[in-house]
Amino acid sequence: MKKQILYNVLIFSVIGFTSCKHDPPYNGEDICFESQILPIFLTNCTSSGCHNSIDQAEGLNLTTYTGILKEIKKYKPLESKIYEVITDHGDDMMPPPPRPPLTDEQIELIYNWIWSGAPNDVGCGQVLNCDTSNVTYSITVRGILIQHCTGCHNASIASGGVILTNYNDVKTLADNGHLWAVITHQGGYSAMPPSGMLDSCSIHQIENWINQGAPNN
Ligand code: HEC
Structure with a gap:
């Protein structure tokens, strides 16, 4: 009862x-x-x-x-x-x-x-048009970095000692997990770009490229 x-x-x-x-x-x-x-x-x-x-x-x-x-x-x-x-x-x-x-x-x-x-x-309209299947370094990833990152991360202005204008440097950050950590605002890393999170399409395109082994394609 x-x-x-x-x-x-x-x-x-x-x-x-x-x-x-x-x-x-x-x-x-x-x-x-x-x-x-x-x-x-x-x-x-x-x-x-x-x-x-x-x-x-x-x-x-x-x-x-x-x-x-x-x-x-x-x-x-x-x-x-x-x-x-x-x-x-x-x-x-x-x-x-x-x-x-x-x-x-x-x-x-x-x-x-x-x-x-x-x-x-x-x-969330933009996501419907997001192509994460044909991601390349030279077009997709480089394009995102030029639009959102290289203004602060180039050979003359290398904020935090980080350069994102050449493949080898980007590849190193992709392989050691730092690239994923900064764009998804993981604790212990600086959130990048400082002005706010990338759009989710760009995040998934970068994710896809990292998962492929970050090739120079
Ligand atoms: C407005 C300038 C600016 C932009 C745009 C910018 N960064 Fe940064 N970034 C900085 C500064 C300043 C630092 C160093 C100080 C700090 O860590 O906060 C830094 C540090 C970093 C670091 C090292 C941080 C760590 O915790 O190891 C990485 C990796 C990085 N940025 C990647 C990126 C990526 C990827 C983008 C684009 C998606 C980007 N940044 C866009 C200014 C910028």
Whole structure:
């Protein structure tokens, strides 16, 4: 009997919690997966040994929409594994300590995004035209670097001692993981470019090139 009462209290508090949290219901129309949700995962979950496309810890690649969706139950944040672990304070806590937990704002954003059906297509037009299959150093990667990086990283202005105008130097940074770390804002590295994160298409194109072994093609 006691158990039943406790159970009812629990159910009511869960219902109460979910229904007042979005009153009036949040429609999620202005959440953009590519610019608001994906960067949270790239920054906090995809460093070396974790949930990136190579290491895939626990079989999870959290660098793509499809990969993230595997751990999500659309419209049901409280039943989604991802929401569970980012709000857990025990053994399942993600990111695992000593890494800092997500901020309340990030957690709420993820909650609202799942609650609104975890859409991938809202305000994210450029991603639909993103070609990550024909990535080359000479055209794709060099193009991104010239547009976003080489103004501060060339032979005469080598910020931080880093030059990004020739293949060999870029290759070294690709192989030692620094290129991926700075563009996805991993802890312990400077976030590059300093003005804000690259668009997700550029990040995935660079990722694809790194995964191919960073060839001089
Ligand atoms: C407005 C100038 C500016 C732009 C643009 C810029 N950087 Fe930097 N970068 C810096 C400065 C300054 C440093 C050294 C100080 C620091 O580490 O914050 C640096 C440091 C670095 C480092 C070494 C950091 C570390 O923690 O090891 C790398 C790698 C790097 N940048 C890559 C890039 C890439 C890739 C881009 C383009 C996506 C880029 N940077 C765009 C100014 C810039």
